[in-house]
Amino acid sequence: MRYLPVTNQLFVRNRQNFRKQLKPGSIAVFHANDIMPTNADxxxxxRQNSDLFYLTGIDQEESILLLFPDSKDPNMQEILFLRETNDLILTWEGYKLTKQQAAEVSGIKTIFWLDEFKQVLHVLMSQAEHVYLNTNEHMRAVVEVETRDARFIKWCMQQYPLHKYERSAPIMHHLRAIKSEAEIELMKKACAITGQAFRRLLGFIKPGVMEYEIEAEIYHEFLRNRSRGPAYSSIIASGANACILHYTDNNEECKDGELVLMDFGAEYANYAADLTRTVPVNGKFTKRQRQVYDSVLRVMKAAIQMLVPGNSLDQYHSFVGTVMQNELINLGLLNESDVRNQDPAKPLYKKYFMHGTSHLLGLDVHDVGNKYRPFEEGMVFTCEPGIYIREEGIGVRLENNILVTKNGPLNLMQDIPLEADDIEQLMKP
Structure with missing residues (x-):
């Protein structure tokens, strides 16, 4: 892996926390992601399965974790199964983890090769009552490709139909929502790399630059700092393209007098950063652009102060909507009288700010968690308000990553330029 070694105590603690949530006599199984095909060969x-990585730190394909906390044999309570290598694999693909290396990475002492999995499972299933199986239960997930976990579920239920089956996802969603100190440090590293890329862009962007050239500069800075690359598809949207929320074509010219909205984030050790900045292509905001930018920034600052323990997403988004509504009135985009008479179920501000303000962040950019769970210390949220005025060809979004703490919100991107004056100063030739 490109990233520096991660302490295995992170994964040891994660497994301990997961094991505490299991019913007596339970086995839990987690599979690596498949290597996905494109065309021909x-x-x-x-990209590793986030749950498997969270519990093991293993970043290799065809890996399986089996947990059986109540096994009478202490050596069979945590088992890792790995793909056994050979000279042919070494020649064509390179080195794979040895058992000793896997034990060092994961903190798991019992390591078997993959071809022993079914035999070991069969012995342990005779001692177990419950089986926890893993599925992708993210509320926005659209899963059309059958995963290794999904194939195993079908096989396991066919082979062992009388066991009691349980879902691992609710437990994983609960645990992964709260970041440990070790996880926060990894996310800070991802944010720092992302900040380096943004500073690089401030000296690069000018009229005539192509959106994909900006994207290339981002890749360069990510890769040279031990990131595997972007945590998600980068959005480099100049001019009216910024009003397309998931614009990823990145193939237009950045023109004098336009803004360019850039939504990108580095991945480091599988953890994601998620940044958005909007800057003037020529280095100087017009009066109208500055008005819109400052409005978004005020909404962002107000929203961040609401990311505190005990709050909820519903309360939070309601508050942000009210702040945004007032900003849009001041910008002349909404009429105060119309706002007073609006349908509360269809607020008028949604015409110019149609997406949510925050989502959980972690091993996944849209990380897992319960949207109805009150905010707790250790949660990390994005904060990303935006104003999109299609008729003016202006789209502004600003985004930072915020850690919820008992002492108030902690901005993990506080060192990344944000104020309009700072942006203009740093973009000067």
Whole structure:
């Protein structure tokens, strides 16, 4: 892996916390993600299953974690199964983890090769009553490709139909929502790399630059700082493209007098950063652009102060909507009388700010968690208000990553330029 070694105590503690949530006599099984095909014999870059990584730190394909806390044999309470390598694999693919290396990474003492999995599972299933199986239960997930976990679920239920089956996802959603100190440090590293990329862009952007050239500069800075690359598809949206929320074509020219909205974030050790900045292509905001920018910034600052323990997403978004509504009135985009008479279920501000303000962040950019769970210390949220005025060709979004603490919100991107004056100063030739 490109990233520096991560302490295995992170994964040891994560497994301990997970094990405490299991019913007596339970086995839990987690599989690595598949290597996904493209065409012919091509494949996509491997991305580990977030739950498996969270529990083991293993970043290798065809890996399986089996947990059986109540096993009478202490050596069989935590087992990792790995793909066994050989000279052919070494020649064509490179080195794979040895058992000793996997034990050092994960803190798991019992390591078997993958071809022993079914035999070991069969022995342990005779001693177990409950089986926890893993699924992707993110509320926005659209899963059309069958995963290794999904294939195992079908096989396991067919082979062992009389066991009691349980869901791992609710437990994982609960645990992963709260970040440990070790996780926060990894996320700070991802944010720092992202900040370096943004500073690089401030000296690069000028009229005539192509959106994809900006994206290339981001990749360069990510890769040279031990990031595997972007945590998600980068949005580089100049001019009216900024009014397309998920614009990723990144193929237009950045023109004099326009703004360019950039939504990107580095991945480090599988943890994501998620930044958005909007800057003037020529280095100087017009009067109208500055008005809109400052409005978004005021909404952002007000919203961040609401990311405190005990608050909830519903309360939070209601508050942000009211602040945004007032800003849009001041910008002349909404009429105060119309706002007083609006349908509360269809607030008028949604015409110019149609997305949510925050989502959980962690191993996944849109990280798992319960949207109805009150904010707690250790949660990390994005804060990303925006104003999109299609008729004026102006789109402004600003985004930072915020850690909820008992002492108030902690901005993990506080060192990344944000104020309009600072942006203009740093963009001067």
């Amino acid at each position: 091509g494949t996509m870059a491997f």
